[in-house]
Amino acid sequence: MSTPTFGTRLASELAAKRHLCVGIDPHAPLLADWGLADDAAGAERMGRDVVAAAAGVAACVKPQIAFFERFGSAGFIALERVLADARAAGVLVIADVKRGDIGSSFAAYADAWLQPGSPLEADAMTVAAYQGFGSLDGALPHVREHGKGLFVLAATSNPEAREVQLAKRADGRSVARAMLDDALAIEGVADDHVNSVGVVLGATLDLAEFGIDPAAPPARPALPVLAPGFGFQGARVEDAGKIFGGLGWALLASESRSVLAGGAEGLAARVRARADAVATALTV
Numbered sequence: 305m306s307t308p309t310f311g312t313r314l315a316s317e318l319a320a321k322r323h324l325c326v327g328i329d330p331h332a333p334l335l336a337d338w339g340l341a342d343d344a345a346g347a348e349r350m351g352r353d354v355v356a357a358a359a360g361v362a363a364c365v366k367p368q369i370a371f372f373e374r375f376g377s378a379g380f381i382a383l384e385r386v387l388a389d390a391r392a393a394g395v396l397v398i399a400d401v402k403r404g405d406i407g408s409s410f411a412a413y414a415d416a417w418l419q420p421g422s423p424l425e426a427d428a429m430t431v432a433a434y435q436g437f438g439s440l441d442g443a444l445p446h447v448r449e450h451g452k453g454l455f456v457l458a459a460t461s462n463p464e465a466r467e468v469q470l471a472k473r474a475d476g477r478s479v480a481r482a483m484l485d486d487a488l489a490i491e492g493v494a495d496d497h498v499n500s501v502g503v504v505l506g507a508t509l510d511l512a513e514f515g516i517d518p519a520a521p522p523a524r525p526a527l528p529v530l531a532p533g534f535g536f537q538g539a540r541v542e543d544a545g546k547i548f549g550g551l552g553w554a555l556l557a558s559e560s561r562s563v564l565a566g567g568a569e570g571l572a573a574r575v576r577a578r579a580d581a582v583a584t585a586l587t588v
């Protein structure tokens with residue numbers, strides 16, 4: 305039996321109206337809030353609790369590697385255990401690693417995060433194509449043959465990104481828009497419904513400024529959109545439909561701090577409430 309594509313696996317989540325992505329960002333103050341030490345064991349505990357709360361409720365989890373990397377090898381071991389839990393629970397994992405490099409080095413990053421059997425194997429990873437879109441090619445065998453996914457940074461939620469991502473290319477398109485077009489143009493990475501290569505679009509942005517029109521008819525197959533910026537950064541999941549329009553079909557609304565704050569107690573209820581709010585926002 306051939307491996308199902310990432311797009312197919314994501315499509316099952318979306319069909320069940322699961323659009324929430326829960327970020328695993330063990331910030332020091334959050335670990336304190338949870339009564340956990342600011343160390344690898346604390347990060348592991350938080351990560352594993354998030355996976356348990358997300359299973360069957362959220363579409364995916366998104367561990368932010370920086371919060372594990374700061375503990376060195378112990379942090380990587382902690383993350384490996386979080387990833388193992390997610391695999392066992394059938395929860396999709398987007399490794400938020402934002403990798404980009406010359407092609408040969410990028411391919412090694414792709415092997416680290418997407419190669420089946422790798423200690424850090426995830427289902428998808430965030431990538432940066434600022435060294436040229438073709439520099440991402442090394443990940444495509446994992447997408448095409450191993451059912452993995454990519455999320456290419458296009459228009460990110462942080463305000464400092466504007467000078468780079470709004471910049472106009474020679475053809476008049478913004479850098480952000482060109483990233484989206486290039487993601488859609490990759491061949492052989494889509495099934496009938498959902499592409500396995502998507503983009504990152506911040507929920508805090510006016511996408512039209514970047515030449516991205518949420519009112520345009522949805523791409524077919526649908527382009528997955530990973531959308532951070534909800535919650536702590538100010539966007540409201542209740543507005544997800546309004547912000548993303550036709551791009552909301554395969555939207556993953558991501559929240560980290562706003563769901564994590566409040567400790568382990570009540571986490572499952574917070575995840576459920578956010579998941580329901582996103583589902584409602586994208587149904588009406």
Ligand SMILES: O=C(O)c1cc(=O)[nH]c(=O)n1[C@@H]1O[C@H](COP(=O)(O)O)[C@@H](O)[C@H]1O
Pocket residue numbers: 327329366368400430459460461462504505506532533534535536537558559560561562
């Ligand atoms: O790729 C990302 O996940 C990402 C892209 C982006 O444009 N903005 C953004 O905030 N993120 C990540 O999403 C998470 C947002 O966290 P909260 O602001 O706490 O919800 C962080 O881990 C960021 O690194």
